[in-house]
Amino acid sequence: MLDLALENCSINQNIVNIGVKDGKIASISKSPLKADKKINIKGKIILPGLIDAHVHFREPGYEYKEDFRTGSMAAAHGGFTTILDMPNTKPETNTAKEFKKKIKIASKKSIVDFGLHASINKIKEIEKIIPLKPASFKIFTEKIENHKISLIFQTLKGSKIPVTFHCEDPEIIEYYTSQLKDETRPEIYSLARPSIAEELAIAKAITFSHHYNHPTHICHVSSKKALKLIRSVRAPVTCEITPHHLLLRSKDLKKWGTITKTNPPLRPEKEAINFKDLKMIDIIATDHAPHTLQEKENNIWDAPPGIPNLEVTLKLLLTLTRKKRLKLARIQKMLSEKPASIFGLKNKGRIKIGMDADFVVIDPKKTGKIKTDEFYSKAHYTPFEGREYIGEPIMTILRGELIMEYGEISKNKGAHIKSKYTKE
Ligand SMILES: NC(=O)N[C@@H](CC(=O)O)C(=O)O
Numbered sequence: 001m002l003d004l005a006l007e008n009c010s011i012n013q014n015i016v017n018i019g020v021k022d023g024k025i026a027s028i029s030k031s032p033l034k035a036d037k038k039i040n041i042k043g044k045i046i047l048p049g050l051i052d053a054h055v056h057f058r059e060p061g062y063e064y065k066e067d068f069r070t071g072s073m074a075a076a077h078g079g080f081t082t083i084l085d086m087p088n089t090k091p092e093t094n095t096a097k098e099f100k101k102k103i104k105i106a107s108k109k110s111i112v113d114f115g116l117h118a119s120i121n122k123i124k125e126i127e128k129i130i131p132l133k134p135a136s137f138k139i140f141t142e143k144i145e146n147h148k149i150s151l152i153f154q155t156l157k158g159s160k161i162p163v164t165f166h167c168e169d170p171e172i173i174e175y176y177t178s179q180l181k182d183e184t185r186p187e188i189y190s191l192a193r194p195s196i197a198e199e200l201a202i203a204k205a206i207t208f209s210h211h212y213n214h215p216t217h218i219c220h221v222s223s224k225k226a227l228k229l230i231r232s233v234r235a236p237v238t239c240e241i242t243p244h245h246l247l248l249r250s251k252d253l254k255k256w257g258t259i260t261k262t263n264p265p266l267r268p269e270k271e272a273i274n275f276k277d278l279k280m281i282d283i284i285a286t287d288h289a290p291h292t293l294q295e296k297e298n299n300i301w302d303a304p305p306g307i308p309n310l311e312v313t314l315k316l317l318l319t320l321t322r323k324k325r326l327k328l329a330r331i332q333k334m335l336s337e338k339p340a341s342i343f344g345l346k347n348k349g350r351i352k353i354g355m356d357a358d359f360v361v362i363d364p365k366k367t368g369k370i371k372t373d374e375f376y377s378k379a380h381y382t383p384f385e386g387r388e389y390i391g392e393p394i395m396t397i398l399r400g401e402l403i404m405e406y407g408e409i410s411k412n413k414g415a416h417i418k419s420k421y422t423k424e
């Protein structure tokens, strides 16, 4: 007997019933299924559970901003069933000891499945972290010398674990920031970290990827020129865009102030990435980067960069599908299929027999306005506040268990998802 049957699902223009057993997709059939629990999906949209390759749940060390419990509840609320957490915690996730500690914390507190990106301080730690199957090794180009990046790539030879980059050139940022230091208008932040700083750092990342022929992923690409640069070379490079770099512009810094401060910064319309450029981008990732409202309301130079997005991203994208700016199939590809393949999440990202029974059920007609008082995240602010949306995730199902239903979150237990990309 099946544990769960999702009935009347519209998958690739067919109406089918999806059978779930022991957390896996056991059958997809046109005939009725016998199951302990049945959910009728008629009139709704069902997608593979979304995967967010780029979140900051701030634990350990910055739990006052977010933690694995609140961050993962926000993920479930937004239709995400798997997240990949970033290593810029305190202490950083750059040793096998810290990596194991974070697995323990997340295994206790996360209600969605999780993978972890690692960062690197001592090169010799890489060999100890690889067996723990990290989603990637993360490099901030602002903080590391070139020779050290080459040692990281050399050490990763023979492994397919990607290197992910935050690409901004520190010398350019330092110069333009020094020229603008007396400015207080938030919108100058885009000038302090100009697109050329990102392009220059991307050129470096691509060179390493090409030279070592190693899979490399560029985080939060913010400008069209940066994107064209990535696509102009033959190298195993993938990239991501955030909802804010797709939908907001540097003028929103003027309107929303430091709430929209993020690295890399929002770009002016003439430099920014538009919907038609999405075909050049592999995935959408939220870069969910919560801070306290008090921290964010500081001046443009002292407010921390980062925007929380887990609970608004799917609503914003669904609304774009209604406005014919985006196809649902692209959402599925950029938020489920591709993140799973880039980061080696073996049983995730597709509705196919044998895969984890991870789904998001959407009511395409449900309308509303983005309201931060409904957020599970500790960060109750967003530059999308008040924006009207059409289409809302109403159920999130993780390995056959309902973890969100009409905005209510259940206390479920997420599992550590290990990358399949270890030694070849
Ligand atoms: N994106 C941001 O502006 N901030 C991120 C760090 C990062 O992803 O660069 C954060 O951790 O707050």
Ligand SMILES: [Zn+2]
Pocket: 166, 219, 220, 263, 264
């Ligand atoms: Zn970053």
Ligand SMILES: [Zn+2]
Pocket: 054, 055, 056, 086, 287, 289
């Ligand atoms: Zn980030």
